[in-house]
Amino acid sequence: MIGKSVIRKEAWDKVTGAAKYTNDYVTPGTLHARLVTSPYAHANIQAIDIEKALSVPGVRAIVTGEGLPLTGEDLLDRPPIAFEKVRYHGEVVAVVVADTLVQAEKAANLVRITYEPLPVVGSPREALKEGAPLIHEQLGSYQKGRGIYPEPNTNIAHRTKIRKGNMEKGWAESDVVVEASFSFSPSDHAAMETRCATAEILPDGYIIIYASSQSPFMIKKLISSYFGEDVGKVIVHTPLVGGAYGGKTPVQLELLAYLASKAVGGRKVSVWNTREDDIITSPVHIGLEATVKLGCTNDGYLKAAEILYLFDGGAYSDKAIDVSRAGAVDCTGPYHIENVWCDSLCVYTNHPYACPFRGFGHGELSFAIERTMDLLAEKLQMDRLELRMKNAICPGHTTPTQVLLNNSNVGNLPKCIERLRELIHWDDWQRIEIDARTVRAKGVSCIWKTSTVDTDASSGAILTFNPNGSINLISGVVEIGTGTKTILAQILAEKMKMDIKDIHVKMEVDTQTTPEHWKTVASRGTFMAGRAVLKAADDAIRQLKEIASIVLRASVEDLEVGYGKVFLRDDPAIYVNIKDIAYGYKYPNGNAIGGQIIGRGNYILRHLTYLDKETGAGKPGPEWTVGAQAVEIEFDKRDYTYKIIRAVSVIDIGKVLNEKAAIGQVMGAMSMGLSWASRETFLFDRYERVLNPQLRTYRLLRFGEHPEYIVEFVETPQIDAPYGARGAGEHGLIGMPSALANALSVAAEVPLNELPLVPELIWRKKKGEHHGSI
Amino acid sequence: MATTQQCEMLLTVNGEAHSVIARPADTLLFVLRNKLRLTGAKPGCLNGDCGACTVLIDGGPIKSCMMLAIETVGKTITTIEGLKHSPIQQAFVEHFAFQCGYCTPGFIMNAHALTEKYPDASDDVIQEWLESNICRCTSYREIEQAVKSVLLKKHRND
Amino acid sequence: MVPFDFTYHQPSSIHEAIQLFQTLQQQGKKPMYYAGGTEIITLSRLHLVFTDAVIDIKQIPECQVLDIQQQQLVLGAGVSLTTIEEANPFPLLTKTASEVADRTARNQITLGGNICGQIFYREAVLPLLLADSEVVIAGKDGVQQRSIHQVFQQHMQLQPGEFLIQVKTEQTYLSLPYAHIKRRKQGEVGYPLVTVAALKKDGQLRVAFSGVCPFPFRSQAVEERLNQQLPVNTRIDEALQHLPRPILDDIEGSAQYRLFVLKHTLFDIITELEGE
Numbered sequence A: 001m002i003g004k005s006v007i008r009k010e011a012w013d014k015v016t017g018a019a020k021y022t023n024d025y026v027t028p029g030t031l032h033a034r035l036v037t038s039p040y041a042h043a044n045i046q047a048i049d050i051e052k053a054l055s056v057p058g059v060r061a062i063v064t065g066e067g068l069p070l071t072g073e074d075l076l077d078r079p080p081i082a083f084e085k086v087r088y089h090g091e092v093v094a095v096v097v098a099d100t101l102v103q104a105e106k107a108a109n110l111v112r113i114t115y116e117p118l119p120v121v122g123s124p125r126e127a128l129k130e131g132a133p134l135i136h137e138q139l140g141s142y143q144k145g146r147g148i149y150p151e152p153n154t155n156i157a158h159r160t161k162i163r164k165g166n167m168e169k170g171w172a173e174s175d176v177v178v179e180a181s182f183s184f185s186p187s188d189h190a191a192m193e194t195r196c197a198t199a200e201i202l203p204d205g206y207i208i209i210y211a212s213s214q215s216p217f218m219i220k221k222l223i224s225s226y227f228g229e230d231v232g233k234v235i236v237h238t239p240l241v242g243g244a245y246g247g248k249t250p251v252q253l254e255l256l257a258y259l260a261s262k263a264v265g266g267r268k269v270s271v272w273n274t275r276e277d278d279i280i281t282s283p284v285h286i287g288l289e290a291t292v293k294l295g296c297t298n299d300g301y302l303k304a305a306e307i308l309y310l311f312d313g314g315a316y317s318d319k320a321i322d323v324s325r326a327g328a329v330d331c332t333g334p335y336h337i338e339n340v341w342c343d344s345l346c347v348y349t350n351h352p353y354a355c356p357f358r359g360f361g362h363g364e365l366s367f368a369i370e371r372t373m374d375l376l377a378e379k380l381q382m383d384r385l386e387l388r389m390k391n392a393i394c395p396g397h398t399t400p401t402q403v404l405l406n407n408s409n410v411g412n413l414p415k416c417i418e419r420l421r422e423l424i425h426w427d428d429w430q431r432i433e434i435d436a437r438t439v440r441a442k443g444v445s446c447i448w449k450t451s452t453v454d455t456d457a458s459s460g461a462i463l464t465f466n467p468n469g470s471i472n473l474i475s476g477v478v479e480i481g482t483g484t485k486t487i488l489a490q491i492l493a494e495k496m497k498m499d500i501k502d503i504h505v506k507m508e509v510d511t512q513t514t515p516e517h518w519k520t521v522a523s524r525g526t527f528m529a530g531r532a533v534l535k536a537a538d539d540a541i542r543q544l545k546e547i548a549s550i551v552l553r554a555s556v557e558d559l560e561v562g563y564g565k566v567f568l569r570d571d572p573a574i575y576v577n578i579k580d581i582a583y584g585y586k587y588p589n590g591n592a593i594g595g596q597i598i599g600r601g602n603y604i605l606r607h608l609t610y611l612d613k614e615t616g617a618g619k620p621g622p623e624w625t626v627g628a629q630a631v632e633i634e635f636d637k638r639d640y641t642y643k644i645i646r647a648v649s650v651i652d653i654g655k656v657l658n659e660k661a662a663i664g665q666v667m668g669a670m671s672m673g674l675s676w677a678s679r680e681t682f683l684f685d686r687y688e689r690v691l692n693p694q695l696r697t698y699r700l701l702r703f704g705e706h707p708e709y710i711v712e713f714v715e716t717p718q719i720d721a722p723y724g725a726r727g728a729g730e731h732g733l734i735g736m737p738s739a740l741a742n743a744l745s746v747a748a749e750v751p752l753n754e755l756p757l758v759p760e761l762i763w764r765k766k767k768g769e770h771h772g773s774i
Numbered sequence B: 001m002a003t004t005q006q007c008e009m010l011l012t013v014n015g016e017a018h019s020v021i022a023r024p025a026d027t028l029l030f031v032l033r034n035k036l037r038l039t040g041a042k043p044g045c046l047n048g049d050c051g052a053c054t055v056l057i058d059g060g061p062i063k064s065c066m067m068l069a070i071e072t073v074g075k076t077i078t079t080i081e082g083l084k085h086s087p088i089q090q091a092f093v094e095h096f097a098f099q100c101g102y103c104t105p106g107f108i109m110n111a112h113a114l115t116e117k118y119p120d121a122s123d124d125v126i127q128e129w130l131e132s133n134i135c136r137c138t139s140y141r142e143i144e145q146a147v148k149s150v151l152l153k154k155h156r157n158d
Numbered sequence C: 001m002v003p004f005d006f007t008y009h010q011p012s013s014i015h016e017a018i019q020l021f022q023t024l025q026q027q028g029k030k031p032m033y034y035a036g037g038t039e040i041i042t043l044s045r046l047h048l049v050f051t052d053a054v055i056d057i058k059q060i061p062e063c064q065v066l067d068i069q070q071q072q073l074v075l076g077a078g079v080s081l082t083t084i085e086e087a088n089p090f091p092l093l094t095k096t097a098s099e100v101a102d103r104t105a106r107n108q109i110t111l112g113g114n115i116c117g118q119i120f121y122r123e124a125v126l127p128l129l130l131a132d133s134e135v136v137i138a139g140k141d142g143v144q145q146r147s148i149h150q151v152f153q154q155h156m157q158l159q160p161g162e163f164l165i166q167v168k169t170e171q172t173y174l175s176l177p178y179a180h181i182k183r184r185k186q187g188e189v190g191y192p193l194v195t196v197a198a199l200k201k202d203g204q205l206r207v208a209f210s211g212v213c214p215f216p217f218r219s220q221a222v223e224e225r226l227n228q229q230l231p232v233n234t235r236i237d238e239a240l241q242h243l244p245r246p247i248l249d250d251i252e253g254s255a256q257y258r259l260f261v262l263k264h265t266l267f268d269i270i271t272e273l274e275g276e
């Protein structure tokens, strides 16, 4: 069962149109909301005139921002609806509720808002300049969580410091030093299902939410804490989710749906993003400006790293603080460096606000680090893979936050590099001229990632039995497309030695009846929920054996569960069928014992700690998945256009649980990474308005533009994980931007340190090189 | 609702005739989902860019967010709900050609029309057709393999 | 979702369509001709188009013609781009059409709608400009046939109430040597950074452009320069001096970069048609 390419449980629903997503549940009688959003990136709201809008037939309410609490997960800095001031283009200023979507739209178009434009902040570096406009004047007074350090009267929402070793010593030992800067603007997750939430407040006070979300349990807690609602009365349903990639972790539309429902006496209201709103109004993929300085010995051993990450958190911090901290935690990339200095800042700008994106800060930091590694290799005149191999992180080394690595908590990076070298025929050639115009080139990168989840994140599972002995598996993991729930069924089938067909997975999450799974993020679903399922299975097995021991008149220790039976280990011919005891056992005379078997299990991450404010020391996550990646391109020297020929990943996944699903996750992530790196970005005008908030102009990689993909796995088990499996849902993405940039830089013979890598960028860099200016 | 002008239209969807009351300005996607409760066709952009809403009109793929329902009176509409055990559905399942599944109904309808119309489609034709749909989860390679497996089977049966 | 209401009319003759337009206008309405609807629907969503009555011209038999009549290719304005591509009566038009939007969208986009649309690329007009096509237009004074050069100046110069019925192209143009290159910012679907279409007639190169300026065009000044007896690069450099203004400087690319791309694109076009 383990390792097999089991077809996902909801597969047939998904190919027949039967699969239901949040917006498919909008029933007749539901009211519809339309968001009125800001056309300015930074402005004072002087007046809101809703009179004309209210007169549109069918309009039930228009909700504005007055009197609402500030919200946020780490730092409470965001009004759910802008109040007095807007801080980004697309920010919600009012919510119109009407009988139909058309009426809501008509009315939304009639809400008249008077703004007084303010000077805008368009990048982290601008935000840090002396005299830059302050985006949050009240930063000092915001409520905040533990370990969050905003710097009042600046635009710094948080700073994570890494101080490891002795920098002076590091530089003294370094013979060769390189320093370079990197940047890219925010971009979008662009899940095909736009975000959507409905809310209804029942007469008895129960609040029923449906949400396309990765965090249904967080919605419940936050609505309770922001608005003083009884947490037990908030019930969140999350059906299948149409793509998320981190973009559905923040709680945003749910709050609006709740407020809207409250404004119309508790009636059910649907808040459904248009694509345009989904792109700019809802949280986005973070931008970054970085400076990296690396020093090494003449033979290529890294001795010192000085790193500055300025993450573009946008107008509000949401989880951007956490992303910037994750960037610090793994700031060096997967390399052993004894002396590290890093400041990673989450900076406010007048951009749409950022939230997690697949890779959680690692695709971002990897771009800066892996480009610098190539620059260093060039300066050393050393083979680029060799340099990486020499410095590869291994058991016995420590991470930037000074966690000591061992054989279980880190995978085998040298093995990944070795295999990559073979797969891409690295030693044959790295750059060849095909003809006068065409060059082929290869670029490589190494990746690592741990998951900086909350230190007390937990996951639970419940197993209930059916009269035929089959099992219902109930877990709080949201099925966002990763197939995690099918893998949980595989884990259970393996454990119970039963046919996976007899495991029925509850796809929907309902926070009232589903045990909590913290958030479906960070490639942690399989690990945490898998552990919970194994524990629940143990619990069920114990109960089954207890009844069976009475029925079979044998001691529990002699019994074994499997193949639909509980049997004597030494004589399997003596057994009782699970179906005959799953609901208690009935003796021929009618007496009965036992009752329905209900297995329960949970798992909480262990030994995670907060990071030290001054040095960053601490244990941020349970394990590090590592890997090596490559991209091969064909480049046109005249036009600066290129084609991605091949993309390769070798990832130490610990143990492959479902081969095709794992390969699919990695390839999908690689595709997303290549799409981002080669074309995706928000384009801002000088007022920091987003000029491309549509898929017509925010273009994603399409069919036929995909390269050949090669994915292989190394298996170094993580001892405390189910069957040794490591997280791998995000890792395929991490090294793609840097590998692509490395390949193109070699092909074009110009350093490419910005994203996205469109031909115009390469043209501009080449031109700058030849003519000294752009 | 006083200002909303509604009218009755007779639509033939998946072989069944339906009389629906809708605005002439309502798109086919809206009517399918909100009036006929056929939620298989998905809204992804309502702007013709993503293909999630693709259905077949007289056998050819159309983005239902960009067509008025009233334009389809007298035509045959096929949605994913009307596709039963087609080779393309089977192939998508076997080749893991979807993850979240949101783009899948649109992709399948387009790919189904392609394989019916051009059983010997070349790579160029496959690309020309399928670049109309966006998938954000898979790498497209899985989808390519699924479609090619159906074409290959058709070929063998010829 | 169209955030306003309109009535829908489906005339079955040219006359009926014209009448409808007038009647609706007299009723104080703001009628609009409707073909594929792709632009009307997508711009309505953004409140960039408003109408309260649409007149769908697709069922008018004349708008559905795709035929050779009296040595002319006649294309109805209501014919979809993919229908034209599949019939392939005019290979340059097939090539140009096949690069517009994506295939599913082109099942809906009509020839007339693409040419008459607001979105300024209007790529399908390029081959028609090159082939000196004639346009058949219906208005309240009846049906007229005019040269496309008269009617299409940056955009279709139609009087209120007029609509395009057909485009006619002399058969001799259909098989002329041609070239077509669409260059995008990145990727293979999307608006043009630069589109160049070319025909070679009597040894002379004809070129038309989309994406270079905020309108498609064919320019005599440019063609003259390109047809000089000079080295290719000199011809191109001179031609670029004579482009209409302004050169687009937008999210697809800067003006300077466009000129860079255009230069190479023209080079490729000329090379491809050299010796033809």
Ligand SMILES: Cc1cc2nc3c(=O)[nH]c(=O)nc-3n(C[C@H](O)[C@H](O)[C@H](O)COP(=O)(O)OP(=O)(O)OC[C@H]3O[C@@H](n4cnc5c(N)ncnc54)[C@H](O)[C@@H]3O)c2cc1C
Residues within 6 Å of the ligand: B047, B048, B049, C032, C033, C034, C035, C036, C037, C038, C039, C040, C041, C042, C057, C077, C078, C099, C100, C101, C102, C105, C108, C109, C110, C111, C112, C113, C114, C115, C116, C117, C118, C119, C121, C122, C123, C124, C158, C162, C163, C164, C165, C190, C191, C192
């Ligand atoms: C996904 C997508 C991508 C696109 N990419 C491109 C591209 O790369 N290049 C490009 O050139 N365009 C592109 N477009 C724009 C597209 O060209 C227009 O949406 C389309 O051409 C409009 O054609 P239609 O038949 O749908 O017209 P409609 O939407 O029906 O009409 C458009 C306009 O033309 C008028 N009109 C229509 N027919 C007539 C007629 N016979 N006589 C007079 N007026 C008429 C209408 O009144 C309306 O004002 C794209 C569109 C989409 C949806």
Ligand code: FES
Residues within 6 Å of the ligand: B042, B043, B044, B045, B046, B047, B048, B049, B050, B051, B052, B053, B054, B063, B064, B065, B066
């Ligand atoms: S919803 Fe129709 S194309 Fe995106």
Ligand code: FES
Residues within 6 Å of the ligand: A192, A242, A243, A481, B097, B098, B099, B100, B101, B102, B103, B104, B134, B135, B136, B137, B138
């Ligand atoms: S499977 Fe999720 S978008 Fe295609």
